[in-house]
Amino acid sequence: GGRILAVANQKGGVGKTTTAVNLGAALASVGRRVLVVDLDPQGNATTNLGVLKNDVEKSSYWLLIGNTDLQSVISDTAIENLYVVPSSEELVGAEAELLDEDLVLKEKRRFMMRDALRGGAGHPFSGGFDYVLIDCPPSLNLLTVNAFAASDAIVVPLQCEFLALEGLKQLLQTINLIKKSVHPTLEVQGVVLTMFDRSVKLSGEVADDAREQLGYLVYDTLIPRNVKIAEAPSHGMPVLQYDPACSGSRSYIKLAAEFLQREQDP
Amino acid sequence: GGRILAVANQKGGVGKTTTAVNLGAALASVGRRVLVVDLDPQGNATTNLGVLKNDVEKSSYWLLIGNTDLQSVISDTAIENLYVVPSSEELVGAEAELLDEDLVLKEKRRFMMRDALRGGAGHPFSGGFDYVLIDCPPSLNLLTVNAFAASDAIVVPLQCEFLALEGLKQLLQTINLIKKSVHPTLEVQGVVLTMFDRSVKLSGEVADDAREQLGYLVYDTLIPRNVKIAEAPSHGMPVLQYDPACSGSRSYIKLAAEFLQREQDP
Ligand SMILES: Nc1ncnc2c1ncn2[C@@H]1O[C@H](COP(=O)(O)OP(=O)(O)OP(=O)(O)O)[C@@H](O)[C@H]1O
Numbered sequence: 001g002g003r004i005l006a007v008a009n010q011k012g013g014v015g016k017t018t019t020a021v022n023l024g025a026a027l028a029s030v031g032r033r034v035l036v037v038d039l040d041p042q043g044n045a046t047t048n049l050g051v052l053k054n055d056v057e058k059s060s061y062w063l064l065i066g067n068t069d070l071q072s073v074i075s076d077t078a079i080e081n082l083y084v085v086p087s088s089e090e091l092v093g094a095e096a097e098l099l100d101e102d103l104v105l106k107e108k109r110r111f112m113m114r115d116a117l118r119g120g121a122g123h124p125f126s127g128g129f130d131y132v133l134i135d136c137p138p139s140l141n142l143l144t145v146n147a148f149a150a151s152d153a154i155v156v157p158l159q160c161e162f163l164a165l166e167g168l169k170q171l172l173q174t175i176n177l178i179k180k181s182v183h184p185t186l187e188v189q190g191v192v193l194t195m196f197d198r199s200v201k202l203s204g205e206v207a208d209d210a211r212e213q214l215g216y217l218v219y220d221t222l223i224p225r226n227v228k229i230a231e232a233p234s235h236g237m238p239v240l241q242y243d244p245a246c247s248g249s250r251s252y253i254k255l256a257a258e259f260l261q262r263e264q265d266p
Numbered sequence: 267g268g269r270i271l272a273v274a275n276q277k278g279g280v281g282k283t284t285t286a287v288n289l290g291a292a293l294a295s296v297g298r299r300v301l302v303v304d305l306d307p308q309g310n311a312t313t314n315l316g317v318l319k320n321d322v323e324k325s326s327y328w329l330l331i332g333n334t335d336l337q338s339v340i341s342d343t344a345i346e347n348l349y350v351v352p353s354s355e356e357l358v359g360a361e362a363e364l365l366d367e368d369l370v371l372k373e374k375r376r377f378m379m380r381d382a383l384r385g386g387a388g389h390p391f392s393g394g395f396d397y398v399l400i401d402c403p404p405s406l407n408l409l410t411v412n413a414f415a416a417s418d419a420i421v422v423p424l425q426c427e428f429l430a431l432e433g434l435k436q437l438l439q440t441i442n443l444i445k446k447s448v449h450p451t452l453e454v455q456g457v458v459l460t461m462f463d464r465s466v467k468l469s470g471e472v473a474d475d476a477r478e479q480l481g482y483l484v485y486d487t488l489i490p491r492n493v494k495i496a497e498a499p500s501h502g503m504p505v506l507q508y509d510p511a512c513s514g515s516r517s518y519i520k521l522a523a524e525f526l527q528r529e530q531d532p
Pocket residue numbers: 011012013014015016017018019040044136137138194195196223224225226227229230231233248276277278279404427428429430
């Protein structure tokens with residue numbers, strides 16, 4: 001079976017979508033079969049992977065609420081080995097629907113995504129992918145909790161800016177709550193430092209701070225601030241396709257190698 | 267009475283907190299009495315204004331859930347004329363509590379903040395401030411809806427990056443829903459372009475696009491990407507205090523002038 005990882009951080013704009021899409025594309029480029037699940041009502045991962053929102057019939061909403069079969073909500077991308085479960089407008093209302101006891105039983109509301117992807121607690125994932133990366137919205141709401149309950153591990157993008165470290169405590173607390181209550185084997189696979197800008201003193205300070213506080217959890221690979229990464233979404237493609245030789249692409253390929261290394265020797 | 271404005275955009279990391287804090291500080295520097303309400307569980311506005319989270323007794327949570335008197339949740343800042351209702355950890359659970367029908371009546375769950383600040387629909391705000399700026403979390407959840415129902419108008423920070431425009435449609439749809447259902451006079455006071463980087467082609471393209479699509483709604487003032495703005499939060503102060511002469515401070519002072527102009531001739 002494959003592994004499911006949530007890409008999460010409730011702090012906004014730290015590179016969650018950029019990491020889910022580009023780490024996904026980098027893993028696909030080395031032969032892994034990868035599925036990106038867009039669990040953010042904004043649908044940025046869907047757009048970054050070139051899927052037009054108007055063309056979407058079945059979306060991640062149907063995994064959460066409709067208990068639909070995974071295979072029926074998967075879309076192709078232009079990249080070999082890379083697939084996506086797109087987001088849709090319906091996701092905006094998903095949280096309130098999960099909390100509506102007439103629709104979803106109270107004890108099931110955190111596990112709808114887990115049951116749709118795995119069929120139940122502790123079941124291995126056998127959906128025909130090596131890796132599933134779930135792009136989470138910028139909050140610790142029921143959508144993100146569903147992603148945590150469904151995942152084997154979590155990848156945390158951390159922007160090299162002051163405010164970034166502040167939210168990490170809350171995120172780690174939420175992960176611990178999930179571990180203690182429902183999912184004891186959930187772990188953080190790693191923390192990836194994003195938008196690192198060598199010319200900005202603050203970037204280096206935050207990176208040093210993060211390594212001091214989090215140690216091994218922080219990947220060696222730094223994702224640099226690189227304009228090609230910001231331009232690629234407007235062309236509906238990952239940066240690896242938009243400009244394979246730029247520093248942005250090279251850093252995500254390096255991250256994929258480090259990610260796979262951690263997967264082999266946890 | 268004074269005016270209440272929500273600073274909102276569900277896209278993460280676009281400069282909501284930076285705008286609430288620095289527009290607030292700039293209005294205070296020209297003699298307006300300003301209150302920043304931190305409605306984000308992350309509490310970044312609280313930290314940016316130098317308030318230590320451990321010192322917080324009463325927070326914005328108590329306005330939402332506890333129906334507490336506004337005066338009892340206000341903290342001072344180091345800046346004259348600038349006050350803050352801090353955020354606290356309790357806000358993380360606020361949304362689920364608002365949706366719990368044993369705690370809050372269904373028809374009241376969107377109006378708790380409005381009733382705490384104004385005492386009811388259509389009532390003028392008479393809390394002793396010229397302006398209240400509510401810093402919203404990066405989502406269109408019940409906290410943000412409470413902010414919209416309580417506000418006279420909305421200020422929308424828009425980052426000069428591709429993904430930024432994509433989410434705007436959803437935001438404007440949500441605002442229209444609120445206008446039609448409960449708050450017909452709610453309006454967008456303006457859209458402020460943030461993190462504008464003259465050396466990046468994409469920045470100029472997004473700015474032009476935004477002005478083409480939104481016209482007058484977009485303020486003339488552009489907020490440049492400026493490292494002093496990113497450094498100021500680590501010193502617990504607005505950039506106007508940290509480095510009053512930098513381009514970041516000057517742009518927020520200019521924005522405050524334009525904001526006041528719009529307030530006079532709507
Ligand atoms: N390394 C980078 N260099 C330059 N720009 C980047 C980089 N990573 C991300 N960006 C840009 O920064 C913005 C925020 O990134 P992204 O949307 O991936 O963050 P997010 O955490 O998914 O945001 P949200 O909280 O809204 O979901 C986007 O415009 C993106 O293109």
